[in-house]
Amino acid sequence: MNIKQFFGINSREALKQVRMELGEDAIILSNRAVDGGNRITALKEEDLDAIVDNVATMEASYRTHTEGFGEDNPSALISVINKKIEGFHSNQAQPFAPSMIEPEVPAAKMQAEPVFAQPAPDTIMQASMLDASQKMTEILNEMRSMRDVFESQLTTIAWSNTQQQYPTKTRILNVLLSSGFSAALARMLSEKMPxxxxxxxxxxxxxxxxxxxxxxIPNEMGMLDQGGIFALIGPTGVGKTTTTAKLAARYVMKHGTESLGLITTDAYRIGGHEQLRIYGKILGVMVHAVKDEADLKIALHELKNKRTILIDTVGVSQRDTMVTEQIAMLSNTNAGIKKLLCLNATSTGETLTDVIRAYKGKGLDGTIITKLDEAVTIGGVLDVIIRGKLKLYYLANGQRVPEDIHLSNKSYLIQKALKIGADGHSLQFRNEELPFIMANTRPSVNTLSTEISRG
Structure with a gap:
């Protein structure tokens, strides 16, 4: 079979590879989200007839091999085969009779003549049956694979019919996907749309x-005005230190320096804590550097009279085991530290989902979107926040301190996200591509509220 797989960072990239190698008339068999992107399985249109013929051949072979077995799964077939082998052994056993005793062979003759071991009949039978079971397993697995392929094809046809019947839903679906929202959320919204x-x-x-x-959060009462201990966490390079400095400057402008405490756990990078120290010196706030849980408890004790304490943590990849250690360090202080996860707006939805899963630990108190000014689309970061039911605190959109940080404005964010999807023609999918993208998508946001309150 000339079935090929193509991998891209997103569906658009993978589909581009399909068209380049197999042509515009390529048949898309599956389009699945995998770690790091999307994997598309496709073949040329002229190869489809060969696959259908192959399926018919396998079905005939399946019926021949399974006659009398009564089961269609490999483990059951192997069990039946084993029983047949045991029955074969039983049939070979015969009652003892004196005539079966062979005459005694002199020891000298036994030593002189070489003895060649012959494979026992039951061993030959067992090997033959096991070989048959392996072939049957391969046939059944191939048939299941082909069943999935044709189910995908049927679903694709169904989505094509939906496109023709509901062109407005198709247009909105395209806008959502082009905005960076996941296929799961886009599918649910399009299905629930009146x-x-x-x-x-x-x-x-x-x-x-x-x-x-x-x-x-509607205003800063939930953070800077109310006070508390807040730790900014997240992978390397998301802008935690700069965001901590922005929040510190924002606090000092409203409440002064006396009631603010700054802590950094970034003792791993060369000069990592110096960046926050420089910001602290400009603001007139001392920065406490800690290395472990014991140091953190001491620093929190020294700052117990401060109204607000901001903690800048070391950046750790979501795949690093140190994430668990970092979350444990913050949780074990019993100081009520609120963890705010910094999410890079330029990252893909799959990457952000992975980050949230790794850093969630015993729970997250909120998120901050960073690098908003660098993102081409922002639907992905909004998507993971919505599906993860997380609270969004601030938006960071530049390097200036403290200007480039703002309270989250949901109306602005959603308008900005959908405008990119509606106007960014180079980012939009072609209508004929949508069924292939949606065919293998299962809604995973069933808890999304789609009821609009009235009044």
Whole structure:
């Protein structure tokens, strides 16, 4: 079979590879999200007939080999085969009779003549049956694989019919995908969308649903004004130190320096803690550097009279085992530290999902979106926040301290995200590509609230 697989960082990239190698008439068999991107299985149109013929051949072989077995799974077939082998052994056993005793052979003759070991009949039978069971397993696995392929094809046809019947839903679906939202969330919104809406009303409905499900803090009472201990966590390079400095400057501008404490756990990078020390010196706030849990407890004790304490943590890849140690260090202080996860707006949805899964630990208190100014699309980061039911605190969109940090504004974010998807023509999928993207997508956001409150 000339079935080939293509991998890309997203569906668009993978589909581009398919067209380049197999042509515009390529048959897409599956399109699945995998770690790091998307994997598409495809073949040329002229190869499809050969596959159908192969399936028919396998079915005939399957019926021949399974006749009388009564089961269609490899483990059951092997069990039946083993029983047949045991029965073969039983049939070979015969009652003892004196005539079966062979005459005694002199020892001298036994030593002189070489003895050649012959394979026992039951051993030959067992090897033959096991070989048959292995072939049967291969046939069944291939048939299951082909069943999945044809199920995918049927689903693709169904989505194509949906496109023709509901062009507005197709347009909105394309906007959501082009904005960076996941196929799962986009699919659910398109399915839940009321029928007979024009494009403007449909887009307004989507904005209202996304706004209802995006949890943000309405003002700074929830953080800087109320006070508390806040630790900024996240992978390397997401901008935790700069964001900590922005929040510190924002606090000093409103409440002064006397009630603010700064702590850094970044003792791994060469001069890592110096960056925050420089910001602290400019603000007039002392920065405490800690290396472990014991140091952190001492620093928190020294700063116990401070109204607000900001902790800048060392950046650790979500795949590093140190993440667990870092979360444990913050949790074991019993000081009520609130963990705010910094999410890089330029990262893919799959990467951000992986980050949240790794850093969630005993729970996250909120998120901060960083590098908003560098992101081409921002639907991905909003998507993971909505699906993860996380609270969004601030938006960071540059390097200036303290100017480039703002309270999260859900209306602005959703408007910005969907505008990119609607206007960014180079980012949009072609309508004929949408069924292949959605065919293997299962909704994973069933808890999304799609009821719009009235009044």
């Amino acid at each position: 029928a007979n809406l024009n494009e403007a009303k449909a887009l307004a409905w989507v904005k209202a649903i996304l706004s209802k499900n995006l949890d943000t």
